[in-house]
Amino acid sequence: MCSISARQSGRGTSARRDKYRRGNMPMIALLPELNFDDSVFVTASNRFIKAFVATWQRIPADAKNVIMDYLGLRPGRAFLCFAMDLGDLPVEPLGRCSISENEIVFTFLAPYIQHAADPEGVFAVIAHELAHCHNHAMGTWTSNEAEEEQNTRRLAESWGFHPEPVPNPELLAGIERWKVSRKLEFGEHTEKRVFSLS
Numbered sequence: 001m002c003s004i005s006a007r008q009s010g011r012g013t014s015a016r017r018d019k020y021r022r023g024n025m026p027m028i029a030l031l032p033e034l035n036f037d038d039s040v041f042v043t044a045s046n047r048f049i050k051a052f053v054a055t056w057q058r059i060p061a062d063a064k065n066v067i068m069d070y071l072g073l074r075p076g077r078a079f080l081c082f083a084m085d086l087g088d089l090p091v092e093p094l095g096r097c098s099i100s101e102n103e104i105v106f107t108f109l110a111p112y113i114q115h116a117a118d119p120e121g122v123f124a125v126i127a128h129e130l131a132h133c134h135n136h137a138m139g140t141w142t143s144n145e146a147e148e149e150q151n152t153r154r155l156a157e158s159w160g161f162h163p164e165p166v167p168n169p170e171l172l173a174g175i176e177r178w179k180v181s182r183k184l185e186f187g188e189h190t191e192k193r194v195f196s197l198s
């Protein structure tokens with residue numbers, strides 16, 4: 001999933017980060033220019049960090065360099081979200097790469113990261129979002145969503161990841177049960193809220 005946003009244009013990235021840091025735990029660096037907020041979903045965050053490291057290790061070196069160079073121009077932040085409620089899609093995405101003029105924001109569905117029994121699925125979701133970033137960096141990104149998704153799946157597959165991980169019904173049911181039981185604790189930490197803090 002990939003979104004383009006102009007809403008954050010023209011604001012200073014570092015100022016936003018400082019603002020975010022003041023009200024929350026410090027973010028940790030997944031990459032030199034990609035910070036991750038691990039302060040809310042502790043169990044899912046620990047799993048995500050390990051999965052990110054495993055995913056990154058498997059991405060070809062030239063693709064890593066392309067992504068790193070792009071992050072150098074537009075620093076990235078990553079968040080886990082209680083719900084992926086940005087936009088109104090019929091199926092809730094497992095991850096999203098949102099690009100604005102100044103930065104890249106990666107969001108991932110926390111209960112999916114926490115409950116996915118097959119780590120390959122989590123690796124594939126992370127690789128998919130990094131592949132969108134790679135497309136932007138290479139200038140191959142297209143606003144045609146179907147084409148962009150197809151190109152991204154193909155690229156992630158060429159890196160050795162599953163092109164399109166789809167949670168099975170059991171996992172989807174587990175995600176919904178988790179959401180019901182954790183709504184009081186985590187319900188406010190949605191994708192929309194991540195962007196409202198920006």
Ligand SMILES: [Zn+2]
Binds near residue numbers: 128149
């Ligand atoms: Zn996508």
